[in-house]
Amino acid sequence: MTAKIVVVGSFNMDLTSYMERLPRLGETIHGRHFQTGPGGKGSNQAIAAARLNADVTFVGRIGTDIFGDSAVAQWGKDGINTRYVLRDAEVPTGVAPIWVEDSTGRNAIVIASGANLKLTPEDVEASAEAVARADVLVTQLEISLDSAAYALKLAKQSGVRTILNPAPAAALPDDIIALADIITPNETELEVLSRLSGSDVESAARMLLKRDDQVIIVTLGEQGAQVVTKTGSVQIPAFPVQAVDTTGAGDCFTGALAVALAEAQPMNEAVRFANAAAALCVTKPGTAASMPTRAEVEALRK
Numbered sequence: 077m078t079a080k081i082v083v084v085g086s087f088n089m090d091l092t093s094y095m096e097r098l099p100r101l102g103e104t105i106h107g108r109h110f111q112t113g114p115g116g117k118g119s120n121q122a123i124a125a126a127r128l129n130a131d132v133t134f135v136g137r138i139g140t141d142i143f144g145d146s147a148v149a150q151w152g153k154d155g156i157n158t159r160y161v162l163r164d165a166e167v168p169t170g171v172a173p174i175w176v177e178d179s180t181g182r183n184a185i186v187i188a189s190g191a192n193l194k195l196t197p198e199d200v201e202a203s204a205e206a207v208a209r210a211d212v213l214v215t216q217l218e219i220s221l222d223s224a225a226y227a228l229k230l231a232k233q234s235g236v237r238t239i240l241n242p243a244p245a246a247a248l249p250d251d252i253i254a255l256a257d258i259i260t261p262n263e264t265e266l267e268v269l270s271r272l273s274g275s276d277v278e279s280a281a282r283m284l285l286k287r288d289d290q291v292i293i294v295t296l297g298e299q300g301a302q303v304v305t306k307t308g309s310v311q312i313p314a315f316p317v318q319a320v321d322t323t324g325a326g327d328c329f330t331g332a333l334a335v336a337l338a339e340a341q342p343m344n345e346a347v348r349f350a351n352a353a354a355a356l357c358v359t360k361p362g363t364a365a366s367m368p369t370r371a372e373v374e375a376l377r378k
């Protein structure tokens with residue numbers, strides 16, 4: 077069975093500089109390397125899912141500039157359905173200057189959202205037919221909250237499973253949190269969402285549960301992921317690898333999780349599959365460029 081995934085979200089052109097250490101405010105330093113490539117949390121999740129053999133539809137807004145052209149070209153290469161992608165002549169495609177520290181592969185990112193924030197609930201409504209046919213709908217917070225919430229509502233109306241990747245970090249109203257069947261924050265996002273700082277992961281995640289059947293999956297980097305439900309909590313360990321660039325690892329995790337759940341893999345096995353995908357993602361530089369293939373993930377998770 078081919079997993080059918082709809083991703084409602086963002087595209088950014090990533091402008092990535094690799095450096096020995098991040099600069100301080102007011103300081104100029106030499107970088108080691110610079111590259112551009114497709115990014116944006118929504119598009120990264122869509123590409124991750126497509127590389128794992130899912131049938132993926134992307135819903136979003138990009139500009140009519142060359143970065144928008146690159147997005148369309150990349151989605152074409154990955155076989156993603158772009159029927160519900162809008163091109164906006166009035167605003168530029170989103171961009172994301174990224175700094176990556178060589179020794180750890182960790183990053184700092186600034187997003188200039190451009191067209192992403194012009195995606196409207198009406199634009200999302202236009203994709204209702206594709207959403208109704210999906211196994212899983214995925215959204216995040218680099219588009220307007222209204223549009224992300226509308227996507228979740230639309231999917232719930234059709235009985236489609238929903239995954240909310242609450243990134244970048246934001247505090248959200250309870251009624252929006254309740255629309256997500258699965259929420260995939262990292263630790264920073266969990267702290268902002270739960271409004272609990274310094275609390276342990278399990279307690280903070282449990283605070284987020286608005287329904288008995290919701291699942292919170294907290295991504296913990298090299299510690300793997302913590303799966304928290306109303307009745308239990310389990311940590312699924314990461315696959316140990318040497319990280320060169322962690323950009324997009326959380327997106328890879330969410331895209332892979334969507335595929336595994338759409339394929340009816342049991343929850344803990346789906347998280348292990350997503351951990352394997354994310355581990356492979358951090359071993360390569362770039363964002364979309366580092367999303368692994370199905371064969372690579374299957375070989376690692378054996």
Ligand code: RIB
Pocket residue numbers: 087088089090114115116117120171172185187218323324325326327363
């Ligand atoms: O999660 C990584 C992504 O965050 C990058 O691709 C960047 O574009 C920002 O959206």
